[in-house]
Structure formats: structure tokens, C-alpha cells
Amino acid sequence: MEILTSAEMGRTDRRAIAKGPYDGYGLMRNAGASVVDEILARFAEVHGVDVLCGPGNNGGDGYVVARLLHERGLDVRVFASAPPRQGSDAALAARDCSVRPEPLSVFRATRERLVVDALFGAGLSKEIGGPEAEAIGSTQAAGCPVVAVDLPSGVSGDSGAILGAAFSATLTVTFFRAKPGHFLYPGRERCGAIVVADIGIAPTVIEGAGIKLWENGPHVWRSDFPSPSSQMHKYTRGHVAVFSGGASATGAARLSARAVARIGAGAVTMLSPSSALLVNAAHLTSIMLQRADTLADVETFVANRRPAAALLGPGFGVGETARLFALFLLGRRKGDLKGVVLDADAITSFAEEPRSLLERMVDGEMPELVLTPHAAEFERLFPDIAADRSLSKVERARAAALQASAVVLLKGADTVVAAPDGRAVINANGTPYLATAGSGDVLAGIIAGLIAQSMPVFEAAAAATWLHAEAGRLFGPGLIAEDLPELLPEVLSGLLGAS
Ligand SMILES: NC(=O)C1=CN([C@@H]2O[C@H](COP(=O)(O)OP(=O)(O)OC[C@H]3O[C@@H](n4cnc5c(N)ncnc54)[C@H](OP(=O)(O)O)[C@@H]3O)[C@@H](O)[C@H]2O)[C@@H](O)CC1
Numbered sequence: 001m002e003i004l005t006s007a008e009m010g011r012t013d014r015r016a017i018a019k020g021p022y023d024g025y026g027l028m029r030n031a032g033a034s035v036v037d038e039i040l041a042r043f044a045e046v047h048g049v050d051v052l053c054g055p056g057n058n059g060g061d062g063y064v065v066a067r068l069l070h071e072r073g074l075d076v077r078v079f080a081s082a083p084p085r086q087g088s089d090a091a092l093a094a095r096d097c098s099v100r101p102e103p104l105s106v107f108r109a110t111r112e113r114l115v116v117d118a119l120f121g122a123g124l125s126k127e128i129g130g131p132e133a134e135a136i137g138s139t140q141a142a143g144c145p146v147v148a149v150d151l152p153s154g155v156s157g158d159s160g161a162i163l164g165a166a167f168s169a170t171l172t173v174t175f176f177r178a179k180p181g182h183f184l185y186p187g188r189e190r191c192g193a194i195v196v197a198d199i200g201i202a203p204t205v206i207e208g209a210g211i212k213l214w215e216n217g218p219h220v221w222r223s224d225f226p227s228p229s230s231q232m233h234k235y236t237r238g239h240v241a242v243f244s245g246g247a248s249a250t251g252a253a254r255l256s257a258r259a260v261a262r263i264g265a266g267a268v269t270m271l272s273p274s275s276a277l278l279v280n281a282a283h284l285t286s287i288m289l290q291r292a293d294t295l296a297d298v299e300t301f302v303a304n305r306r307p308a309a310a311l312l313g314p315g316f317g318v319g320e321t322a323r324l325f326a327l328f329l330l331g332r333r334k335g336d337l338k339g340v341v342l343d344a345d346a347i348t349s350f351a352e353e354p355r356s357l358l359e360r361m362v363d364g365e366m367p368e369l370v371l372t373p374h375a376a377e378f379e380r381l382f383p384d385i386a387a388d389r390s391l392s393k394v395e396r397a398r399a400a401a402l403q404a405s406a407v408v409l410l411k412g413a414d415t416v417v418a419a420p421d422g423r424a425v426i427n428a429n430g431t432p433y434l435a436t437a438g439s440g441d442v443l444a445g446i447i448a449g450l451i452a453q454s455m456p457v458f459e460a461a462a463a464a465t466w467l468h469a470e471a472g473r474l475f476g477p478g479l480i481a482e483d484l485p486e487l488l489p490e491v492l493s494g495l496l497g498a499s
């Protein structure tokens with residue numbers, strides 16, 4: 001499903017109105033009716049409803065909701081912060097609603113009555129204060145159920161940021177397509193359950209509109225997902241090089257390597273410094289082991305064994321060696337090395353001199369680069385982008401992807417994956433149980449394993465994020481990073497169909 005910004009949704013509304021069959025008020029009536037359907041289905045026991053209406057079309061939806069609930073015999077009160085603008089669709093909706101509005105300043109929420117929040121939606125333009133902020137405070141204090149129309153008022157639809165104050169809804173009913181603020185934190189936790197309602201806008205209305213943001217899921221990348229063909233052998237299934245850290249920091253790379261193998265790459269070689277060879281040897285079975293202390297060792301390995309993808313960073317250590325190895329790998333030809341995943345220490349290693357990584361000349365023949373920073377690593381590599389508070393997480397990831405000519409996977413509870421061409425996904429199937437040491441190392445391994453199997457890099461990073469989160473959810477409480485690779489077969493069976 002596409003995710004639309006406020007501006008894109010506004011353009012979509014206008015196109016839909018121009019195409020028909022619904023005019024603006026028709027769409028508003030459909031929107032209000034869809035909210036009422038959800039209220040009746042989910043809050044059957046509620047008899048009293050307070051509808052809070054703002055001055056714009058979000059308030060207009062609120063008047064439609066109030067009218068329809070009143071017509072069904074519910075006890076409905078309307079509280080308006082300001083009258084709708086004359087001649088607007090909202091003014092028509094207010095005219096047709098026989099419940100007389102009271103000023104918002106007299107509204108006091110009570111525990112027994114449902115609040116319908118129709119103060120602001122896509123048009124939220126400044127911080128909330130005054131009677132609107134008091135209404136939010138009163139509602140939170142009463143602890144009553146809240147149904148938000150389009151967005152909880154106070155949540156920015158584009159970034160998920162909270163402007164001053166915001167409702168915490170039990171249910172949010174949005175229209176046609178979800179908005180970034182429904183998926184990005186902190187907005188996401190203010191939405192409650194999310195329903196995307198059909199209000200009579202044909203999906204074809206957004207064809208050719210250049211929408212490049214989706215909720216992450218198999219629909220984005222399933223057609224590119226690898227499956228082995230009958231004639232393959234282990235190396236044609238994809239060989240991945242994973243770089244190990246020193247003797248006391250080998251676990252991270254082993255977690256990655258295990259994930260590479262479980263996601264279906266045919267062969268994995270751990271490149272290890274001499275100091276860590278024995279400890280790695282003691283722990284590895286199907287995964288091969290190769291000594292690599294110097295750049296010359298890496299060059300020899302790559303020339304002789306031609307891995308399809310490489311992963312550098314987990315537990316590797318920060319410094320010159322990481323930079324040397326990374327830039328060497330990125331200087332290969334794509335025919336030899338499809339992609340390079342730089343994670344963790346490999347990202348931090350470029351904090352002091354980002355230009356050598358970010359401003360390298362990129363041509364279509366070079367390996368693709370995937371960067372997988374968490375928020376702090378992102379800030380180290382892209383301090384200017386991170387400091388720009390006007391950017392949403394999606395815009396930050398996109399700006400970084402463009403700057404680095406790389407797929408950027410910006411981690412967190414609302415992981416965003418962005419490509420240099422502007423395509424992006426927001427991941428929504430995660431679980432806080434994934435916040436456990438080594439979980440990111442496994443994610444990096446899944447990406448490298450998919451790239452080695454010839455999956456395009458953006459799709460590989462998006463698929464890996466979703467599969468990793470599915471594995472986390474499957475295990476639930478008690479999850480440690482070691483569990484994640486072992487759950488991939490079950491997640492893959494669910495995705496591909498057991499056969
Ligand atoms: N045909 C369609 O397009 C359809 C649209 N639909 C519905 O329309 C909604 C979008 O409507 P909208 O564009 O009128 O914006 P809305 O969210 O009502 O707010 C704008 C008003 O609020 C004001 N304001 C903003 N922030 C404020 C603040 N902090 N404190 C105080 N005031 C503030 C702002 O003032 P201004 O910025 O102009 O100064 C302006 O007056 C959308 O979410 C969906 O529910 C559906 O019916 C389907 C069909």
C-alpha cells in the first residue's frame with residue numbers, strides 16, 4: 001500500500017473530485033460515514049458521543065459523523081473551536097448537521113462518552129494551544145475512548161511529530177491511504193488501531209502521481225525474492241564474505257554469518273584476523289574460515305574466491321582498517337561483487353572522514369552499497385541531515401541515500417529503507433523484543449545473503465527488515481539475537497509456502 005504525504009493526499013482529493021463521481025462534499029460524506037461504521041462496529045455499548053470539530057475539512061468530517069450518529073438516535077454533542085469557512089465543504093456539512101455546536105472552551109470529557117476528534121487532520125499547520133490543548137488534556141485525564149478522524153489532532157501527518165499536544169486515540173480512521181505520521185513515531189503510538197477507509201477514490205487516481213513511499217511488506221519485494229533453481233550449486237546460490245572482529249569481538253560477525261546462511265546464500269566465508277582464527281574455528285561448522293589481516297589478504301581472497309556480496313562492520317572495530325577494507329570492496333566491479341553492506345563499526349569508521357565514502361565516484365558498474373545505521377550511527381555519518389529537524393525520518397533516510405548513492409536503512413521501531421532514486425518503505429511489523437544486542441548484526445547478514453542471491457539491493461534491504469521483524473514477532477518474549485537466524489526457515493515457509 002502506498003503512503004501519501006498531506007500534499008500528495010490533497011492532490012489526490014482534487015484529482016478525484018475532478019474525475020468524479022464524488023464532489024468534495026460527497027467525499028466528506030463518505031469519509032464521515034466510514035468513521036461512523038467503525039464507531040458502530042467497535043463501540044456498540046457507547047450511547048454518548050462528543051464530536052470536537054475544527055475549522056477546516058477535518059471538522060467537516062466531524063459534522064457528518066455527528067449528523068449520522070444523531071440520526072441513529074445516539075446522544076451526540078458537538079463542540080466547535082471555530083466555525084467553518086464560508087463556502088467550504090465543511091460549511092455544508094455543518095449546515096446539514098442539526099446538532100447545535102457549543103464552544104470548544106466548555107467541553108469537558110467524561111469517562112462514559114466517546115470523543116470523536118475532528119479538530120485537525122492534514123491541515124495541521126502550527127503548534128496546538130488554547131482550548132484545543134485543553135480539550136486534549138481533558139480527554140486524556142478522563143481516559144475515555146477516542147476515535148480520531150484522519151489523524152489524532154496534534155500529530156503531523158507528514159512526520160509523526162507532535163505539534164504542541166496531541167490526542168492518544170483508541171482508533172484512527174484515515175481515508176484512501178495511510179500517511180507517514182501513522183507509521184512514524186511518536187505519531188504511530190498516538191493512533192491506536194488504524195483503519196484505512198475506502199471513500200470512493202479509485203486507486204487509478206494516483207497512477208502516474210510519482211508516489212514512492214510504501215508500507216514495507218512482501219507486496220514491495222516478493223517478485224524479486226530469490227528461490228534456487230534446479231541447476232544451482234552452492235556458489236551460484238551466492239557466496240558471502242563476512243568480516244570478523246578481533247579475538248574478543250567475534251560473536252557479532254558470527255551472528256551475521258549464521259543469518260547469511262539461513263536466508264539461503266549457498267556459502268559463507270568468515271574473514272578473520274589471525275588473532276581470532278582459533279576462537280572462530282571453535283565456533284564455526286558449515287561456515288568457512290579464512291585468515292585476513294591485511295588489505296593484501298582481502299584482495300587475494302576476493303580475486304580467488306569472488307564472493308557475490310560482502311558484509312563489514314559488526315564487531316569489526318572502528319578505524320583505518322575498516323575504511324581501507326570498505327573502500328577496497330566498493331572499488332570492485334559489480335560483475336565481481338554485487339553489493340557491500342556496511343553496518344555498525346564500518347559506518348562509525350567513516351565519521352571522521354565521511355567524504356571518502358560519501359563522495360566517491362559512483363558508476364553503474366560498481367558494487368551497490370547498503371548502509372544500515374541506527375540513529376546514533378546515522379548522526380555520525382550524516383550530521384547535517386540528522387540536525388535538520390524539519391525533515392521526517394523518511395526524508396532523512398532519502399537525503400542520506402542520495403548523498404551516499406546507497407540504500408540507507410535507518411533503524412528503529414519505525415525502520416525506514418530508502419534508495420537514491422527516492423523509493424522508500426516504512427516498516428511496521430516490528431516488536432520491541434528486537435531491541436536486543438546483536439539483532440542488527442543478524443539484519444545485516446540477511447541483507448547480504450539476499451544480495452548474494454541476486455536480489456536488487458533496495459528490495460533486499462526492505463525484505464530483510466520485514467523478515468527480521470517477523471522472526472522477532474514469532475519468538476516474542478525472551479528473544480535473543482541467536483534465535484533470529486533459527487526462526488528464518490519458519491518465516492520463509494510462511495512467505496514462500498512450505499514445499
Ligand atoms: N475533499 C477533501 O479534500 C477531503 C478532505 N477530508 C478531510 O479534510 C481534512 C483536511 O482538511 P483541511 O485541509 O481543511 O485541514 P484541517 O486539518 O481541517 O485543518 C485546517 C484548519 O485548521 C487550522 N489550523 C491548523 N493547525 C492549527 C492549530 N495548531 N491551531 C489552530 N488552528 C489550526 C488551519 O488554519 P490555517 O493554517 O489556515 O491558519 C485551518 O483553518 C483531512 O484531514 C480529512 O479529514 C475528507 O473529508 C475527505 C475529502
Ligand SMILES: Nc1ncnc2c1ncn2[C@@H]1O[C@H](COP(=O)(O)OP(=O)(O)O)[C@@H](O)[C@H]1O
Pocket residue numbers: 344374411412413414415430431432433434435436437438439440441442443468
Ligand atoms: N522498539 C523497537 N521496535 C522494533 N524494532 C526495534 C526496536 N528497537 C530496535 N529494533 C530493531 O532491532 C535492531 C537493533 O539493531 P542495532 O541497534 O544495530 O543493534 P545491535 O548493534 O545490538 O545489533 C534493528 O533492526 C532495529 O530496527
Ligand SMILES: [K+]
Pocket residue numbers: 058117118119120121148149150151152153
Ligand atoms: K483529527
